[in-house]
Amino acid sequence: MSKKVTLKDIAEATGVTTASVSMILNRKNLSRFTPELVARVLEAAQELQYVPPSARNKTRQIAVISPSVNNAYHTTIMMGIDRAALASGYVAQIYNTYWNPLTELTILNMLAQQNVAGIIYLMNPLQAERAREIDRSIPIVAIGDIVNELGIDTVDVNNFQAGEMVAEYLIGLGHKHIAYLTTSLNAHHISRVRRCDGLQAAYRRLCPEGSVTVYCKDNGYEQEIQSVTIEMDSGRELAYECIQNPKITGIVAINDMVGYGVLDGLLEKGFRVPEDYSLCGFDNVFPSGFRRMDLTTVDHSTQDHGASAFHLLRERMEERPEKMADYPITRLEYRSRLVIRGSTGRPREGTAV
Numbered sequence: 001m002s003k004k005v006t007l008k009d010i011a012e013a014t015g016v017t018t019a020s021v022s023m024i025l026n027r028k029n030l031s032r033f034t035p036e037l038v039a040r041v042l043e044a045a046q047e048l049q050y051v052p053p054s055a056r057n058k059t060r061q062i063a064v065i066s067p068s069v070n071n072a073y074h075t076t077i078m079m080g081i082d083r084a085a086l087a088s089g090y091v092a093q094i095y096n097t098y099w100n101p102l103t104e105l106t107i108l109n110m111l112a113q114q115n116v117a118g119i120i121y122l123m124n125p126l127q128a129e130r131a132r133e134i135d136r137s138i139p140i141v142a143i144g145d146i147v148n149e150l151g152i153d154t155v156d157v158n159n160f161q162a163g164e165m166v167a168e169y170l171i172g173l174g175h176k177h178i179a180y181l182t183t184s185l186n187a188h189h190i191s192r193v194r195r196c197d198g199l200q201a202a203y204r205r206l207c208p209e210g211s212v213t214v215y216c217k218d219n220g221y222e223q224e225i226q227s228v229t230i231e232m233d234s235g236r237e238l239a240y241e242c243i244q245n246p247k248i249t250g251i252v253a254i255n256d257m258v259g260y261g262v263l264d265g266l267l268e269k270g271f272r273v274p275e276d277y278s279l280c281g282f283d284n285v286f287p288s289g290f291r292r293m294d295l296t297t298v299d300h301s302t303q304d305h306g307a308s309a310f311h312l313l314r315e316r317m318e319e320r321p322e323k324m325a326d327y328p329i330t331r332l333e334y335r336s337r338l339v340i341r342g343s344t345g346r347p348r349e350g351t352a353v
Contacts, residue, residue, distance in 0.1 A: 005050045013044045059115045064094045065107060066122040070228050071257050072285035073302060074122050077143060080306020081120060088314055098224040101126040108134060118313040126188055139316030141309045145191040153330045155309045159191045162298045162336040163198020166252055166280050169338055174347050175250035176210035181238040181262060182254035185216045192254050215241050235261025249347035256281035256288045256297055274345035284339050294342035301334050308332055
């Protein structure tokens with residue numbers, strides 16, 4: 001492998017200092033140098049095939065850090081990134097963390113040493129401090145929930161408002177007691193927490209006599225990587241728990257994939273949807289519109305998230321390196337909308353209050 005050409009090599013070839021070479025190659029203070037010297041340095045750089053550090057942005061490769069490809073939500077975002085990236089001459093490579101912070105850190109440290117032009121997260125970074133450090137030299141955009149202190153460019157969804165929207169709809173149908181069925185609920189999964197908070201806030205405000213009961217299936221990192229059906233399996237198990245509470249008439253799943261498992265669990269136990277239980281999800285992934293699913297859910301314009309994240313990243317990638325440190329942080333927020341389908345209706349008669 002040939003030796004990497006440095007500023008020192010060009011300085012030795014032209015008989016000037018490395019500082020002068022740097023200024024000439026970066027087109028700074030050119031009035032200090034004669035036209036002949038400028039031409040000599042530029043010619044030497046070309047002959048020696050010097051590649052400046054900023055040329056990493058010309059590799060046209062970006063990295064996408066994803067929690068998992070098991071959920072159609074993440075693959076839909078990835079399609080949006082790919083579509084926009086390919087149209088601009090870039091190629092995206094995906095890396096899965098399976099929600100493991102140590103795996104994410106390993107990926108980040110590896111990417112910091114590689115020749116990538118930029119990084120897109122398909123969730124809020126778990127290793128936020130390390131991400132901010134890398135963002136000083138390699139631009140990063142994250143797709144996730146609103147986290148004002150994140151310190152990097154983001155494409156956001158307000159999951160608190162999305163939770164409120166679902167609660168207001170169910171209260172309007174007459175559901176006083178609902179259940180929120182979710183996989184691991186902690187600080188690593190801020191969108192899950194905020195959806196729950198939105199549901200509970202709306203019930204306190206509009207239906208104080210009602211309740212939101214939380215059922216959680218805490219899956220570990222090893223489980224995340226071992227099963228492609230983990231979310232649907234979790235939904236089915238949570239449905240078995242939920243039906244033990246006779247007051248509950250409405251079920252809200254953390255996302256559509258968990259919702260499919262809930263639907264299977266209810267049907268297996270002989271219940272009807274929506275006659276016995278109304279069921280809602282989040283994300284509006286494409287199977288939710290299938291006739292058997294027919295799932296009421298919240299749409300976030302998911303594929304557009306990917307395209308928008310890439311366009312934010314491209315703006316950063318194509319800026320001059322000296323402007324990176326002073327680049328303003330950009331937040332792009334998408335509005336959510338409720339998609340009403342056949343899985344929701346009025347509460348069953350004779351429900352306990």
